[in-house]
Amino acid sequence: MRSPQPHRSGGDTQQHFQSTVSVQKLKRFNSLILVFRFAAFCFSLASAVFMLTNSRGSDSLHWYNFDAFRYVVAANAIVAIYSLFEMAASVWEISRNATLFPEICQVWFDFGHDQVFAYLLLSANTAGTELARTLKDTCTDNKAFCVQSDIAIVLGFAGFLFLGTSSLFSGFRVVCFIINGSRFYV
Numbered sequence: 001m002r003s004p005q006p007h008r009s010g011g012d013t014q015q016h017f018q019s020t021v022s023v024q025k026l027k028r029f030n031s032l033i034l035v036f037r038f039a040a041f042c043f044s045l046a047s048a049v050f051m052l053t054n055s056r057g058s059d060s061l062h063w064y065n066f067d068a069f070r071y072v073v074a075a076n077a078i079v080a081i082y083s084l085f086e087m088a089a090s091v092w093e094i095s096r097n098a099t100l101f102p103e104i105c106q107v108w109f110d111f112g113h114d115q116v117f118a119y120l121l122l123s124a125n126t127a128g129t130e131l132a133r134t135l136k137d138t139c140t141d142n143k144a145f146c147v148q149s150d151i152a153i154v155l156g157f158a159g160f161l162f163l164g165t166s167s168l169f170s171g172f173r174v175v176c177f178i179i180n181g182s183r184f185y186v
Helices: 020-052 068-097 104-139 143-178
Strands: none
Touching: 020 068, 020 143, 068 104, 068 143, 104 143
């Protein structure tokens, strides 16, 4: 009888045998999560850049004069940085077949942060939407400012959708970990 092998990411557990099909399923699932995290990164970064570059001349409106637009920039920049970190962790997991942190920490870290940052994006873009609606009267003079603000907010909502989908997948991994002791049901 074999003795229990140490788990890849720490701690002593029983030995797990995985078939090649199981490993391929896990890599496909992790690749899907990577795609959604990449999309969240792209949309959040694009939203922050669109809002940051939203200034037209010295006498016109500027994004930094409005608290809601500053919130949109900050939230999208934070989510872009977080998504970049999570993409690196996903690439690590796909290439090394192990998590960056111990498995229990990794699944809860991913799920918790996905939830927090998804709600951060939702609240920031909702605040930006409300401000953009109230600024519609001044848009007759500064049409480019308002259009670019609207584009930045829409990009932020798209980032929220992709981060929310990543949150669903990481929630699935948490449930699998609770039920099976592994982050993926195989």
